Amino acid sequence: xxxxxxxxxxQRSEQVNNEWPLYEVFIRGKHGLSHxxxxxxxxxxxxxxxxxxRDVYTRRNEGVSIWVIPSMQIVAxxxxxxxxxxxxxxDKIYRHPSFFxxxxxxxxx
Amino acid sequence: xxxxSILRMGDNTLVLGQRLSEWCGHGPAPEEDIALANIAxxxxxxxxxxxxxxxxxxxxxxxxxxxxxxxxPWDFKNLLLVEQxxxxxxxxxxxxxxxxxxxxxxxxxxxxxxxxxxxGIAQKSSKEVTYHRARSTNIVIALGDGTEKSQLRMQSxxxxxxxxxxxxxxxxxxxxxxxxxxxxxFDAHLSATLNKATLTxxxxxxxxxxxxxxxxxxxxxxHILATMQSLPRSYPxxxx
Numbered sequence: 057x058x059x060x061x062x063x064x065x066x067q068r069s070e071q072v073n074n075e076w077p078l079y080e081v082f083i084r085g086k087h088g089l090s091h092x093x094x095x096x097x098x099x100x101x102x103x104x105x106x107x108x109x110r111d112v113y114t115r116r117n118e119g120v121s122i123w124v125i126p127s128m129q130i131v132a133x134x135x136x137x138x139x140x141x142x143x144x145x146x147d148k149i150y151r152h153p154s155f156f157x158x159x160x161x162x163x164x165x
Numbered sequence: 166x167x168x169x170s171i172l173r174m175g176d177n178t179l180v181l182g183q184r185l186s187e188w189c190g191h192g193p194a195p196e197e198d199i200a201l202a203n204i205a206x207x208x209x210x211x212x213x214x215x216x217x218x219x220x221x222x223x224x225x226x227x228x229x230x231x232x233x234x235x236x237x238p239w240d241f242k243n244l245l246l247v248e249q250x251x252x253x254x255x256x257x258x259x260x261x262x263x264x265x266x267x268x269x270x271x272x273x274x275x276x277x278x279x280x281x282x283x284x285g286i287a288q289k290s291s292k293e294v295t296y297h298r299a300r301s302t303n304i305v306i307a308l309g310d311g312t313e314k315s316q317l318r319m320q321s322x323x324x325x326x327x328x329x330x331x332x333x334x335x336x337x338x339x340x341x342x343x344x345x346x347x348x349x350x351f352d353a354h355l356s357a358t359l360n361k362a363t364l365t366x367x368x369x370x371x372x373x374x375x376x377x378x379x380x381x382x383x384x385x386x387x388h389i390l391a392t393m394q395s396l397p398r399s400y401p402x403x404x405x
């Protein structure tokens with residue numbers, strides 16, 4: 057029994073070590089729109105990642121273009137820097153264009 | 166335009182689509198699992214077009230469901246290659262690669278066929294199959310030129326399945342086009358891919374036959390059809 061459990065553990069740790077790298081997936085829904093982050097896929101290389109992204113995220117006609125980027129390559133802000141980075145903008149309401157009247161004939165705002 | 170010639174196209178995509186669907190929920194990675202299911206669905210979609218057309222040309226009122234679910238193994242005209250069991254992922258992908266390579270060349274020629282309906286199905290399918298072939302080619306290269314273990318398994322997959330290649334290029338009056346003429350382009354893609362995949366084509370050109378003529382299917386066909394047909398045969402009026 058114990059032997060079996062060790063074997064299972066070894067198998068599992070081998071699987072973790074052999075996990076394919078993660079890629080973040082961005083899809084452009086329509087021409088003219090920007091690519092939006094939709095999720096991530098595992099893949100062995102960038103071409104494989106495009107194919108997996110196509111199969112996982114565009115099955116229902118969601119897109120016209122795909123970007124993938126190795127998740128390792130993304131540089132993210134640190135959660136502990138949140139106050140310094142984002143709080144200062146909270147009280148600066150004059151930065152929002154909310155004091156203007158939008159003319160009626162402007163459609164997409 | 167014989168009934169059998171259209172049936173051959175539809176039976177290939179039907180049997181392989183059903184085979185691939187056996188992977189659903191068992192793929193080696195969620196991404197591969199969903200990709201295989203997508204390809205299975207593409208093939209079943211193509212089947213519907215081919216078999217509806219076959220039934221229409223036959224003129225006995227049989228539609229694609231009738232042809233898929235209410236025929237016996239010896240009436241199926243699919244290649245022996247597509248009824249071979251999945252076994253492991255390497256064998257499944259090698260089978261897919263060999264089929265996709267033949268399929269794409271066939272559809273390219275059929276896209277200019279004199280029959281409007283055949284042309285239409287071929288043009289629609291070849292977009293899907295272009296993707297299928299790109300995907301299976303990449304995987305054969307990745308696994309062939311991968312680790313020592315994966316290389317060994319892909320070589321044994323090729324050795325196992327190569328004897329089913331020859332039947333794809335047998336040709337007779339019940340083919341829509343001259344299949345033998347497709348061989349050079351098939352071989353070109355095959356050797357380019359095997360080269361990159363560090364795999365070696367088996368020396369023997371012996372091949373099994375009897376699938377596309379329906380005269381000698383392997384034992385695997387009856388089993389897969391039993392699974393696929395049991396429900397509609399037990400409950401002929403069943404609806405979703």
